[in-house]
Amino acid sequence: MRYSFCPKCGGHLELNEAKDETKPYCTACGFVFYQNPAVGVAAIIMRDKKILLGRRIGGVYEGKWCIPCGYVEWDEDVYEAARREFAEETGLFITIRGVYTVHSNFHNPNQHTVGIWFMAEEAGGELAAGDDLDAVGFFGYDELPELAFPTDKLVLQQLKQENQLC
Incomplete structure (x- = not known):
């Protein structure tokens, strides 16, 4: 069980009779602590059948794209x-x-996420890395750098199979 105390009253969390670790309940107030996935979003931008990727900074995925x-x-x-x-x-x-595709992400055992990948078009701005990225660039399938997330690999394989990524 990931949590021991109720986020509402601070009481002790326990498992129900079914021992379902995703739904502990509070012994003090009866609150059921549903542990639902977080939602992530990503946008796919292509130029000349190459995809825009960013290199991550900080955390366990630092240096990966x-x-x-x-x-x-x-x-x-x-x-x-x-x-x-x-x-x-x-x-x-x-x-x-x-929407291009949707996947469940299980690569981080501490946080289950659901990712939504959107197809998008550029509508302005200047290409420059920011926020969680220190570099950005366009890549063909045969020149892909080391990827941070297994689900991105699935998305890139799908784009390649559909002849959208060279």
Whole structure:
């Protein structure tokens, strides 16, 4: 069980009769502590059949590359989150064309996330790394750097199979 105390009253959390670790309950107030995944968003920008990737700074993924991404904030629309995160990390403004794919991410045992990858087009700005990235660049499939996230690899393989990535 990941947590021992109730976020509402501070009481002790215990497992229910089914021993379901994703739904401990508070012995003091009865609150059920559902542990749901966080939502992440990423935007795919292509130039000449190459994809824009960013190199991460800080944390366990430092120095590895990813499709520019981030978390959806509380009370934020997923489309707006994708536009905001992309601008923060790349300096580019984008227009979302649609959802490309969705995957569950299990690479971090402490945080289950669901990722939404959007197809997008550039709509202005200046390409420059920012926020969680220290470098950005366009890559073909055969020149991909070391990737941070296994699900990005799935997305890149799909783009390659669909002949969208050279």
